[in-house]
Amino acid sequence: MALGNGTFQRTISALVQDKPGVLARISGLFRRRGFNIASLAVGRSERPGMSRMTFVVEGPDEVVRHVAAQLDRLIDVVEVHDITEQNIVWRELALIKVSAPAATRSEVLELANVYRSNVIDIGIESLTLEISGGRQKIDTLIELLKKFGLLEVIRTGRVATLRGTLIEGEDDGLFQADASAPTYILPVPTGETGSV
Template sequence: MNRKYTIAILVNDQPGVLQRVSGLFGRRGYNIESITVGASEEPGLSRMVIVTTGDDHTLEQIQKQLYKLIDVIKVIDISSNPMVGRELGLIKIGAEPSMRPEILGIVETFRAAIVDIGPSSLIVQVVGDSEKIDAMIELLKPYGIRELSRTGVTAMNRGAK
């Protein structure tokens, strides 16, 4: 049965590592739904968080193949334990001044923020799980989404682990 997996990969911070990891997924026919990469708590190491779909066998194969890459230090299935996952979305919408109070109501309901105001547009920033971002986008569609940028999911397991 296919489901969504969130995998954290600790890698050496070297040129080409992202290309090798994403290339492995592509060659094997595994889809990357989102990928984020940034510094980790260890100097010289980066953390990649990849969201992908498949079954348990697919996940096992992905883990085995990743460990074959020289710069991969550790692979963790974050989604196998309680986790915190967040994504950031920036949404530019058409917004004449007369429509802004209505839009502000939506923004406040989602605990989002307006981060830029232009003569006929607004940029809304929303942070949360992917479902929250999706819901915010759906509610803002009627106002005319001019531009949309999402970071992809970054995640950690809950607790002291």
């Protein structure tokens, strides 16, 4: 996805072995190859002993298109997919603590409602909202809440998965393929597997 100024954004999903140092290997690779991580989400996967990571990387097209290939060189990385041009759903999550004294509380709640966010904590002078969705939706809510006084904003990285159907949904999290961006095809070598 082109962000302008020659900067491109790519979403990469990796299945990695749950071993000590695996995050250090990956973050070290990103640092020394000059890849800029816009977001990173890590958690246990459905497979025992494996974690799934979702990266959003930004940078010049020539550079970010190599992220998947470089990641695949790491021994602990089992699978890696550059899913930028794929039909994916993705979500981010944010917790927003906003100033909400009696005078403005109802207005804040109304906004929260419209954005389908949940109130997860209420204080005398503040509310904490939980919102999940696409980046734009979260960005917009945060922007709208600014005038009430943001006390704290905590955001997660993006998590993404391939859609289960081939029919494109209308979800705000859908990543539209950018037709102008060249498609990166990771050459898949044939030959023996790592298990011998």
